[in-house]
Amino acid sequence: MSTLSKTLAILDFFGPDSLQVSAETILERTGLSKATVYRHVKDLCDAGLITRVGSGSYSLGPRIIELDWMMRQYDPILIAGRDVMHKLAEETRLAVFSSVFYDDRIINTYIVEPTEPFSFHFGRGQPIPLFSGAQSKVLVSYQKGRRLQKLFQEKIAGNPSHPYHDWSWQDFSRAAKKIRKDGYCVTSNELTGGLKGIAAPILQAGSKEAVGSICAVGTEERFALLHNDSVIERVTETADQIAANLAEAEA
Helix, strand or coil, rough: CCEEEEEEHHHHHHCCECCCCEEHHHHHHHCCCHHHHHHHHHHCCCCCCCCEEECCCCCCCCHHHHHHHHHHHHHHHHHHHHHHHHHHHHHHEEEEEEEECCCCCCEEEEEECCCCCCCCCCCCCEECCCCCHHHHHHHHHCHHHHHHHHHHHHHHHCCCCCCCCCCHHHHHHHHHHHHHHHHHHEEEEECCEEEEEEEEEECCCCCEEEEEEEEEEEEEHHHHHHHHHHHHHHHHHHHHHHHHHHHHHHC
């Protein structure tokens, strides 16, 4: 692991249950020398990524807010997809999510909520469990062979608390292949009880690589009124339109 990676890995210690992290905790969790840890911490403070609070504790810094604002303004997927996502939400009265996969994590980068807001367990920026929920299943399934197998072995089969930990690689590979063949995924009651999701991949032009996903989420009753096939068609059309907008912007 590079020095930069070791420095940035300290940011992973922060979370909903650890809004402040002490220097002692960083020492314990990294196993590095005190001098090395304080050098990493100083670099993060100088960059504005963390800030000191109280005596020997740190919280996330103002640079995080700045980067978040910049992403909302300039992220290519949001530029290409914001308008069509709002259109899909208005037409269906469903919530619409855009999500991406990075560093073995899946997060929602943008959410358009309908006029009747839902209570989501996983909001914007909060990591979603791998292969749980439609958007997560789509993004995991579109990972390539060895990468997909590694994710299954290390993050799913190797995690006793994961709902699919007792699946064989063959069962998991078959499920992922079906999602790729269908071009979408439908789930119910996986991330938030009482809600259903239909997701489709945003594919990079000229390839089968998913750069993100679009997911429509709502109650079973709302989906019944709209008809499943109709929602699937609208979600896949929206994902394809975002992919086309991305390709046009890059041309």
